[in-house]
Amino acid sequence: MLRIAVQTKGRLNDDTMRLLTEAGIKLSIGKRNLLVASQTFPLELLFLRDDDIPQAVADGTSDVGIVGENEFVEKQKDAELVKRLGFSHCRLSLAVPKEAEYQGLNWFAGKKIATSYPEILSEFLRKNAIKANIHVISGSVEIAPSIGLADAIFDIVSSGSTLITNHLREVEVVMQSEAVLIKNTALSNDKQAILDELIFRLETIQNSADKKYLLLNAPNDKLSEIVAILPGMRSPTVLPLAQAGWSSVHSVIDEKHFWEVVSKLKAAGAEGILVLPIEKMIP
Template sequence: MLRIAVQSKGRLFDDTMNLLNEADIKVGASKRTLLVSAQNFPLEVLYLRDDDIPQSVATGVADLGVVGENEYEERGAEAEIIQRLGFSKCRLSLAIPKEIEYQGLSWFNGKTIATSYPVILQKFLKKNGINAEIHVITGSVEISPGIGLADAIFDIVSSGSTLVSNNLREVEVVMQSEALLIGHPGMSHEKREVLEQMLFRFEAVRQAEDKKYVRMNAPKSRLQEIISVLPGLKSPTVIPLADDEWCSVHTVLDEKRFWEIIGKLKEMGAQGILVTPIEKMIL
């Protein structure tokens, strides 16, 4: 049985549980239960605070963990990065009151910076030769300048709306962050085999992201033209129809270019275009 540590609430919890669900790993979410087993896969989920996950994986309490890159770097736990998951993206940034004129990092010399990430901040300040006082605070870091506790803050930024509502503006991005799947270095061979099965499912889900399965009726007289504009994985599937002058073409399109390509197909005489989402894709 493989054990994975997951944040007990918040955006990272939601994104992680969605990934497990899309990979057909059924786990019941319960706020009252610390440890829950999957119904159809040899996996159990351990619900923890996000800042406890890196150490839990490093010490082997959990075999795996899903944690923000910011927490992984801050805790410095000896756990290996198995995969970048591509969701729960944010950044760690320095922000100051918006009315202050900012001309560069030297502004922070002699200032007090409030943060929940002192390790990452200290490394950044040392690297750039900045001498500032770090005030460690948990909770609502963004209110610190407003109540006179600090001159600036170093905190997570996603949309930036929290900074705006507290009359702050972002002036330096220190690091980008996303969800990481981390693992215990001493994981057994048997558990790594289960991990490989889970990663295989994750990859199938990832490959299907922003992809559409497209079927259309196409005139055979323009078939080669139509095929030339289809950026499918390989060659599109072409199926004969009862009408000898027509065929059915099946392919996969990236959503980013979907409307551009569909417009060209219409111009080339394609009809009856049917578009469906893709849940999984195995290459």
């Protein structure tokens, strides 16, 4: 049985539970359950605060964990980052009062900066030879300048709306963050095998994200041109149609390139273009 630590509540929890469900891991979770076993996979979930997960994984209380990269880097615990998961994106940034005449990092010299991430901030200031005073706050960092506790803040930013509400503006992005999968450095072979299967399932889900399955009909004398337009895992699949002189072409494309690719295909003579969603894609 592999034990995985996840956030008790919040956006990271919601995204994590959605991902595990897509991976075929079924769980029955009650309101007061802190440890829940799956009925379909040799895995149990341990619910913890986000900032407690790196320590739990490092000391073996949990075998693996899904945690914000910002917390993993800040806590500096002896655990291994296994995989970036591609959700719960945010950034750690420096922000100043919107009326401040900010002209560069030297503005922070001698200033007091409020943050919940003193280790990451200290390292950033050290690398940039900036001497500032760090004031550690466990929550509501954004109000520190308005009540006179600090001159600026260093905190998580997602949309930036919280900064605007508190009359602050983002001036320096220090770190990009997302959900990551971390593991204990002394995982047994049996637990590593379970983790490998879990990673395989997660990668299968990630491979299908933002991709579409494309089918079209093409005249044979245009096949070379049309195939050259289409990306694919290796190359497009081409099958003969019952109508002489025509073929069916199948491929996978990124959704972000969809309209650009379809326009080129139509111009090259493709017809009957059909686009389907992809639930899972195994490389």
